[in-house]
Amino acid sequence: MTILVAGVLLWSIVHLMKSVTPGVRASIQGAIGEGPHKGLAALLLLASVGLMIYGWRTTPAEFVYDPPVWGRHLNMTLMFIAIYLIGVAQGKSRVRQWIRHPMLTGVLIWSAGHLLANGDNRSLVLFGGLGLWALISIITVSRNEGAWVKPADVATPGREVLSVAIAALLYTVLLFAHPWIAGVPVLAG
Template sequence: MAMLITGVLLWSLVHLMKSVTPGLRASVQSAIGEGPHKGLVALLLLGAMALMIFGWRSTPAEFSYDPPAWGRHANMALMFVAILLLGAAQGASRIRQWIRHPMLMGVFLWSLGHLLANGDNKSLVLFGGLGLWALISIITISRNEGAWIKPAKIATAGRELLTIAIVAVLYLILIFIHPWIAGVPVVTG
Protein backbone atom coordinates (compact mmCIF):
# COMPACT_ATOMS: atom_id res chain seq x y z
CA MET A 1 0.00 0.00 0.00
CA ALA A 2 2.91 2.37 0.71
CA MET A 3 4.00 2.17 -2.93
CA LEU A 4 0.50 3.04 -4.15
CA ILE A 5 0.18 5.98 -1.75
CA THR A 6 3.65 7.24 -2.69
CA GLY A 7 2.80 7.03 -6.39
CA VAL A 8 -0.46 8.99 -5.99
CA LEU A 9 1.26 11.62 -3.82
CA LEU A 10 4.21 11.97 -6.22
CA TRP A 11 1.87 12.30 -9.23
CA SER A 12 -0.21 14.92 -7.42
CA LEU A 13 2.70 16.96 -6.06
CA VAL A 14 4.56 17.10 -9.37
CA HIS A 15 1.42 18.21 -11.21
CA LEU A 16 0.34 20.69 -8.54
CA MET A 17 3.74 22.38 -8.39
CA LYS A 18 2.91 24.58 -11.40
CA SER A 19 -0.41 25.86 -10.03
CA VAL A 20 0.23 25.80 -6.27
CA THR A 21 3.91 26.76 -5.99
CA PRO A 22 4.79 28.55 -9.25
CA GLY A 23 7.68 30.40 -7.57
CA LEU A 24 9.34 27.17 -6.45
CA ARG A 25 8.81 25.65 -9.89
CA ALA A 26 10.34 28.74 -11.55
CA SER A 27 13.37 28.66 -9.24
CA VAL A 28 13.99 24.96 -9.93
CA GLN A 29 13.59 25.57 -13.65
CA SER A 30 16.01 28.51 -13.62
CA ALA A 31 18.53 26.55 -11.55
CA ILE A 32 18.71 23.51 -13.83
CA GLY A 33 17.35 24.88 -17.12
CA GLU A 34 14.07 24.36 -18.98
CA GLY A 35 15.06 21.17 -20.81
CA PRO A 36 16.43 19.34 -17.76
CA HIS A 37 13.40 20.53 -15.76
CA LYS A 38 11.01 18.99 -18.30
CA GLY A 39 13.07 15.80 -18.26
CA LEU A 40 13.00 15.67 -14.46
CA VAL A 41 9.22 16.20 -14.42
CA ALA A 42 8.75 13.45 -17.02
CA LEU A 43 10.99 11.10 -15.05
CA LEU A 44 9.13 11.82 -11.79
CA LEU A 45 5.76 11.23 -13.48
CA LEU A 46 6.95 7.94 -14.99
CA GLY A 47 8.17 6.95 -11.55
CA ALA A 48 4.80 7.90 -10.06
CA MET A 49 2.99 5.78 -12.65
CA ALA A 50 5.28 2.82 -11.96
CA LEU A 51 4.69 3.17 -8.22
CA MET A 52 0.92 3.31 -8.77
CA ILE A 53 0.91 0.27 -11.08
CA PHE A 54 3.18 -1.89 -8.92
CA GLY A 55 1.55 -0.61 -5.75
CA TRP A 56 -1.90 -1.50 -7.12
CA ARG A 57 -0.83 -4.96 -8.16
CA SER A 58 1.00 -5.74 -4.91
CA THR A 59 -1.68 -4.46 -2.51
CA PRO A 60 -4.32 -7.01 -1.49
CA ALA A 61 -7.83 -5.61 -1.78
CA GLU A 62 -9.55 -5.24 1.57
CA PHE A 63 -13.15 -4.17 2.03
CA SER A 64 -13.46 -0.47 2.94
CA TYR A 65 -17.06 0.43 2.09
CA ASP A 66 -20.09 -1.04 0.37
CA PRO A 67 -20.48 0.50 -3.10
CA PRO A 68 -24.05 1.01 -4.33
CA ALA A 69 -25.63 -1.77 -6.38
CA TRP A 70 -25.96 0.61 -9.34
CA GLY A 71 -22.34 1.80 -9.01
CA ARG A 72 -20.94 -0.55 -11.65
CA HIS A 73 -23.45 0.66 -14.25
CA ALA A 74 -22.86 4.30 -13.31
CA ASN A 75 -19.13 3.70 -13.73
CA MET A 76 -19.61 2.36 -17.23
CA ALA A 77 -21.62 5.46 -18.21
CA LEU A 78 -19.19 7.84 -16.50
CA MET A 79 -16.26 6.19 -18.25
CA PHE A 80 -17.71 7.01 -21.66
CA VAL A 81 -18.17 10.64 -20.61
CA ALA A 82 -14.67 10.73 -19.07
CA ILE A 83 -13.08 9.50 -22.32
CA LEU A 84 -15.15 12.04 -24.27
CA LEU A 85 -13.88 14.84 -22.01
CA LEU A 86 -10.28 13.67 -22.42
CA GLY A 87 -10.79 13.80 -26.18
CA ALA A 88 -12.43 17.23 -26.02
CA ALA A 89 -9.36 18.56 -24.22
CA GLN A 90 -7.18 17.71 -27.23
CA GLY A 91 -8.56 20.31 -29.63
CA ALA A 92 -11.52 22.40 -30.63
CA SER A 93 -14.78 21.11 -29.22
CA ARG A 94 -18.18 22.47 -28.27
CA ILE A 95 -17.64 20.81 -24.90
CA ARG A 96 -14.95 23.41 -24.18
CA GLN A 97 -17.69 26.04 -24.35
CA TRP A 98 -19.26 24.46 -21.27
CA ILE A 99 -16.37 22.93 -19.33
CA ARG A 100 -13.24 24.94 -18.57
CA HIS A 101 -10.95 21.99 -17.81
CA PRO A 102 -12.29 18.97 -19.73
CA MET A 103 -9.24 16.75 -19.15
CA LEU A 104 -9.24 17.26 -15.39
CA MET A 105 -13.02 16.85 -15.27
CA GLY A 106 -12.60 13.60 -17.22
CA VAL A 107 -10.08 12.36 -14.63
CA PHE A 108 -12.49 13.35 -11.85
CA LEU A 109 -15.39 11.45 -13.47
CA TRP A 110 -13.12 8.43 -14.05
CA SER A 111 -12.24 8.50 -10.36
CA LEU A 112 -15.82 9.01 -9.20
CA GLY A 113 -17.07 6.16 -11.38
CA HIS A 114 -14.48 3.76 -10.06
CA LEU A 115 -15.24 4.75 -6.46
CA LEU A 116 -18.92 4.01 -7.14
CA ALA A 117 -18.05 0.59 -8.54
CA ASN A 118 -15.36 -0.53 -6.08
CA GLY A 119 -15.32 -0.59 -2.30
CA ASP A 120 -11.77 -1.69 -1.52
CA ASN A 121 -8.84 0.08 0.12
CA LYS A 122 -6.62 0.34 -2.95
CA SER A 123 -9.45 1.79 -5.05
CA LEU A 124 -10.05 4.37 -2.35
CA VAL A 125 -6.38 5.39 -2.40
CA LEU A 126 -5.88 5.39 -6.19
CA PHE A 127 -9.20 6.75 -7.43
CA GLY A 128 -9.89 8.92 -4.41
CA GLY A 129 -6.38 10.37 -4.50
CA LEU A 130 -6.39 11.10 -8.23
CA GLY A 131 -9.94 12.48 -8.06
CA LEU A 132 -8.88 14.82 -5.27
CA TRP A 133 -5.82 15.86 -7.31
CA ALA A 134 -8.06 16.66 -10.29
CA LEU A 135 -10.42 18.80 -8.17
CA ILE A 136 -7.54 20.69 -6.53
CA SER A 137 -6.01 21.25 -9.97
CA ILE A 138 -9.27 22.62 -11.38
CA ILE A 139 -9.53 25.07 -8.46
CA THR A 140 -5.90 26.20 -8.42
CA ILE A 141 -5.51 26.52 -12.19
CA SER A 142 -8.78 28.45 -12.45
CA ARG A 143 -7.66 30.74 -9.62
CA ASN A 144 -4.33 31.41 -11.33
CA GLU A 145 -5.84 31.97 -14.78
CA GLY A 146 -8.53 34.38 -13.55
CA ALA A 147 -11.81 34.87 -15.36
CA TRP A 148 -12.64 32.15 -17.85
CA ILE A 149 -12.50 33.18 -21.48
CA LYS A 150 -14.26 30.55 -23.55
CA PRO A 151 -12.36 29.41 -26.65
CA ALA A 152 -13.45 31.25 -29.78
CA LYS A 153 -12.80 28.25 -32.02
CA ILE A 154 -15.35 25.43 -31.94
CA ALA A 155 -15.37 22.18 -33.84
CA THR A 156 -17.59 21.45 -36.77
CA ALA A 157 -20.45 18.97 -36.38
CA GLY A 158 -18.44 16.46 -38.43
CA ARG A 159 -15.44 16.81 -36.11
CA GLU A 160 -17.70 16.28 -33.08
CA LEU A 161 -19.19 13.13 -34.63
CA LEU A 162 -15.71 11.86 -35.42
CA THR A 163 -14.69 12.47 -31.79
CA ILE A 164 -17.72 10.49 -30.56
CA ALA A 165 -16.88 7.62 -32.93
CA ILE A 166 -13.26 7.56 -31.74
CA VAL A 167 -14.42 7.68 -28.11
CA ALA A 168 -16.75 4.71 -28.73
CA VAL A 169 -13.89 2.68 -30.22
CA LEU A 170 -11.53 3.60 -27.36
CA TYR A 171 -14.26 2.74 -24.84
CA LEU A 172 -14.66 -0.73 -26.33
CA ILE A 173 -10.89 -1.24 -26.44
CA LEU A 174 -10.63 -0.26 -22.77
CA ILE A 175 -13.38 -2.72 -21.86
CA PHE A 176 -11.48 -5.44 -23.71
CA ILE A 177 -8.04 -4.69 -22.20
CA HIS A 178 -9.24 -3.83 -18.68
CA PRO A 179 -8.46 -7.36 -17.36
CA TRP A 180 -4.81 -6.92 -18.39
CA ILE A 181 -4.55 -3.35 -17.09
CA ALA A 182 -6.36 -3.73 -13.77
CA GLY A 183 -6.62 -7.49 -13.35
CA VAL A 184 -10.42 -7.30 -13.28
CA PRO A 185 -12.83 -7.83 -16.20
CA VAL A 186 -15.40 -5.08 -16.76
CA VAL A 187 -18.00 -7.46 -18.13
CA THR A 188 -18.41 -10.85 -16.52
CA GLY A 189 -20.56 -13.53 -17.88
Protein backbone atom coordinates in the same frame (compact mmCIF):
# COMPACT_ATOMS: atom_id res chain seq x y z
CA MET B 1 -0.25 0.14 0.13
CA THR B 2 2.74 2.42 0.75
CA ILE B 3 3.87 2.13 -2.87
CA LEU B 4 0.38 2.97 -4.15
CA VAL B 5 0.16 6.02 -1.87
CA ALA B 6 3.65 7.11 -2.98
CA GLY B 7 2.61 6.87 -6.64
CA VAL B 8 -0.53 8.97 -6.12
CA LEU B 9 1.39 11.54 -4.07
CA LEU B 10 4.23 11.80 -6.60
CA TRP B 11 1.73 12.26 -9.47
CA SER B 12 -0.13 14.93 -7.53
CA ILE B 13 2.95 16.85 -6.36
CA VAL B 14 4.55 16.99 -9.82
CA HIS B 15 1.31 18.18 -11.42
CA LEU B 16 0.38 20.65 -8.69
CA MET B 17 3.75 22.42 -8.64
CA LYS B 18 2.75 24.64 -11.57
CA SER B 19 -0.49 25.87 -10.00
CA VAL B 20 0.27 25.66 -6.26
CA THR B 21 3.99 26.45 -6.00
CA PRO B 22 4.92 28.28 -9.22
CA GLY B 23 7.91 29.94 -7.52
CA VAL B 24 9.47 26.60 -6.57
CA ARG B 25 8.84 25.27 -10.06
CA ALA B 26 10.39 28.38 -11.62
CA SER B 27 13.49 28.14 -9.41
CA ILE B 28 14.01 24.47 -10.35
CA GLN B 29 13.50 25.33 -14.00
CA GLY B 30 15.93 28.25 -13.69
CA ALA B 31 18.56 26.10 -12.03
CA ILE B 32 18.51 23.19 -14.49
CA GLY B 33 16.94 24.71 -17.62
CA GLU B 34 13.55 24.30 -19.29
CA GLY B 35 14.39 21.16 -21.29
CA PRO B 36 15.90 19.21 -18.40
CA HIS B 37 13.04 20.36 -16.16
CA LYS B 38 10.46 18.96 -18.60
CA GLY B 39 12.47 15.74 -18.85
CA LEU B 40 12.68 15.41 -15.09
CA ALA B 41 8.94 16.04 -14.72
CA ALA B 42 8.20 13.41 -17.40
CA LEU B 43 10.44 10.86 -15.67
CA LEU B 44 8.82 11.54 -12.30
CA LEU B 45 5.34 11.15 -13.83
CA LEU B 46 6.33 7.86 -15.49
CA ALA B 47 7.73 6.69 -12.15
CA SER B 48 4.47 7.68 -10.44
CA VAL B 49 2.43 5.64 -12.94
CA GLY B 50 4.75 2.68 -12.39
CA LEU B 51 4.39 3.03 -8.62
CA MET B 52 0.59 3.24 -8.90
CA ILE B 53 0.38 0.15 -11.12
CA TYR B 54 2.79 -1.88 -8.99
CA GLY B 55 1.20 -0.62 -5.76
CA TRP B 56 -2.29 -1.50 -7.04
CA ARG B 57 -1.27 -4.99 -8.09
CA THR B 58 0.63 -5.79 -4.86
CA THR B 59 -1.86 -4.35 -2.36
CA PRO B 60 -4.45 -6.86 -1.20
CA ALA B 61 -7.96 -5.51 -1.62
CA GLU B 62 -9.69 -5.09 1.74
CA PHE B 63 -13.32 -4.11 2.18
CA VAL B 64 -13.87 -0.48 3.26
CA TYR B 65 -17.43 0.31 2.19
CA ASP B 66 -20.30 -1.31 0.33
CA PRO B 67 -20.70 0.30 -3.12
CA PRO B 68 -24.25 0.64 -4.45
CA VAL B 69 -25.48 -2.26 -6.57
CA TRP B 70 -26.00 0.11 -9.51
CA GLY B 71 -22.52 1.62 -9.12
CA ARG B 72 -20.81 -0.77 -11.53
CA HIS B 73 -23.30 -0.04 -14.32
CA LEU B 74 -23.18 3.71 -13.77
CA ASN B 75 -19.39 3.53 -13.78
CA MET B 76 -19.41 1.93 -17.23
CA THR B 77 -21.47 4.86 -18.55
CA LEU B 78 -19.35 7.44 -16.77
CA MET B 79 -16.19 5.95 -18.28
CA PHE B 80 -17.35 6.81 -21.79
CA ILE B 81 -18.02 10.40 -20.71
CA ALA B 82 -14.63 10.59 -18.97
CA ILE B 83 -12.76 9.26 -22.02
CA TYR B 84 -14.60 11.71 -24.27
CA LEU B 85 -13.81 14.70 -22.00
CA ILE B 86 -10.15 13.75 -21.67
CA GLY B 87 -9.91 13.45 -25.45
CA VAL B 88 -11.60 16.72 -26.39
CA ALA B 89 -9.48 18.67 -23.91
CA GLN B 90 -6.63 18.71 -26.41
CA GLY B 91 -8.36 20.51 -29.27
CA LYS B 92 -11.37 22.43 -30.44
CA SER B 93 -14.72 21.23 -29.12
CA ARG B 94 -18.10 22.64 -28.27
CA VAL B 95 -17.69 21.05 -24.83
CA ARG B 96 -15.05 23.66 -24.07
CA GLN B 97 -17.84 26.26 -24.22
CA TRP B 98 -19.43 24.66 -21.13
CA ILE B 99 -16.56 23.02 -19.25
CA ARG B 100 -13.46 25.04 -18.44
CA HIS B 101 -11.20 22.05 -17.70
CA PRO B 102 -12.51 19.03 -19.64
CA MET B 103 -9.47 16.83 -18.97
CA LEU B 104 -9.52 17.37 -15.22
CA THR B 105 -13.31 17.02 -15.21
CA GLY B 106 -12.89 13.72 -17.08
CA VAL B 107 -10.43 12.50 -14.43
CA LEU B 108 -12.87 13.55 -11.71
CA ILE B 109 -15.69 11.61 -13.41
CA TRP B 110 -13.38 8.59 -13.90
CA SER B 111 -12.51 8.73 -10.22
CA ALA B 112 -16.10 9.11 -8.98
CA GLY B 113 -17.31 6.30 -11.22
CA HIS B 114 -14.69 3.90 -9.93
CA LEU B 115 -15.48 4.83 -6.31
CA LEU B 116 -19.15 4.00 -7.03
CA ALA B 117 -18.15 0.60 -8.43
CA ASN B 118 -15.49 -0.43 -5.91
CA GLY B 119 -15.44 -0.41 -2.15
CA ASP B 120 -11.92 -1.54 -1.31
CA ASN B 121 -8.93 0.18 0.26
CA ARG B 122 -6.78 0.41 -2.85
CA SER B 123 -9.65 1.89 -4.90
CA LEU B 124 -10.17 4.50 -2.21
CA VAL B 125 -6.49 5.47 -2.33
CA LEU B 126 -6.06 5.41 -6.13
CA PHE B 127 -9.38 6.82 -7.34
CA GLY B 128 -10.01 9.00 -4.31
CA GLY B 129 -6.46 10.36 -4.44
CA LEU B 130 -6.50 11.13 -8.15
CA GLY B 131 -10.00 12.58 -7.88
CA LEU B 132 -8.82 14.87 -5.10
CA TRP B 133 -5.81 15.88 -7.25
CA ALA B 134 -8.13 16.71 -10.17
CA LEU B 135 -10.45 18.76 -7.94
CA ILE B 136 -7.56 20.71 -6.39
CA SER B 137 -6.13 21.28 -9.88
CA ILE B 138 -9.43 22.63 -11.20
CA ILE B 139 -9.58 25.09 -8.30
CA THR B 140 -5.94 26.21 -8.36
CA VAL B 141 -5.59 26.44 -12.15
CA SER B 142 -8.85 28.43 -12.37
CA ARG B 143 -7.65 30.75 -9.61
CA ASN B 144 -4.32 31.34 -11.36
CA GLU B 145 -5.89 31.87 -14.80
CA GLY B 146 -8.47 34.36 -13.54
CA ALA B 147 -11.81 34.91 -15.24
CA TRP B 148 -12.76 32.19 -17.71
CA VAL B 149 -12.55 33.26 -21.33
CA LYS B 150 -14.38 30.70 -23.43
CA PRO B 151 -12.53 29.67 -26.60
CA ALA B 152 -13.74 31.50 -29.70
CA ASP B 153 -13.12 28.53 -32.00
CA VAL B 154 -15.28 25.44 -31.85
CA ALA B 155 -15.03 22.20 -33.76
CA THR B 156 -17.06 21.51 -36.85
CA PRO B 157 -19.96 19.04 -36.49
CA GLY B 158 -17.86 16.46 -38.36
CA ARG B 159 -15.00 16.90 -35.92
CA GLU B 160 -17.40 16.49 -32.99
CA VAL B 161 -18.73 13.23 -34.46
CA LEU B 162 -15.16 12.05 -35.00
CA SER B 163 -14.35 12.82 -31.35
CA VAL B 164 -17.31 10.71 -30.20
CA ALA B 165 -16.26 7.87 -32.53
CA ILE B 166 -12.68 7.94 -31.25
CA ALA B 167 -13.94 7.96 -27.65
CA ALA B 168 -16.15 4.94 -28.43
CA LEU B 169 -13.19 3.10 -29.95
CA LEU B 170 -10.95 3.88 -26.97
CA TYR B 171 -13.75 2.88 -24.58
CA THR B 172 -14.05 -0.49 -26.31
CA VAL B 173 -10.29 -1.07 -26.28
CA LEU B 174 -10.06 -0.17 -22.58
CA LEU B 175 -13.06 -2.36 -21.76
CA PHE B 176 -11.26 -5.43 -23.09
CA ALA B 177 -7.75 -4.34 -21.98
CA HIS B 178 -8.85 -3.60 -18.41
CA PRO B 179 -7.84 -7.06 -17.08
CA TRP B 180 -4.29 -6.52 -18.34
CA ILE B 181 -4.07 -2.91 -17.19
CA ALA B 182 -5.68 -3.22 -13.76
CA GLY B 183 -5.82 -6.98 -13.23
CA VAL B 184 -9.60 -6.73 -12.88
CA PRO B 185 -12.04 -7.84 -15.60
CA VAL B 186 -14.88 -5.41 -16.31
CA LEU B 187 -17.17 -7.85 -18.09
CA ALA B 188 -16.98 -10.70 -15.57
CA GLY B 189 -20.19 -11.93 -13.97
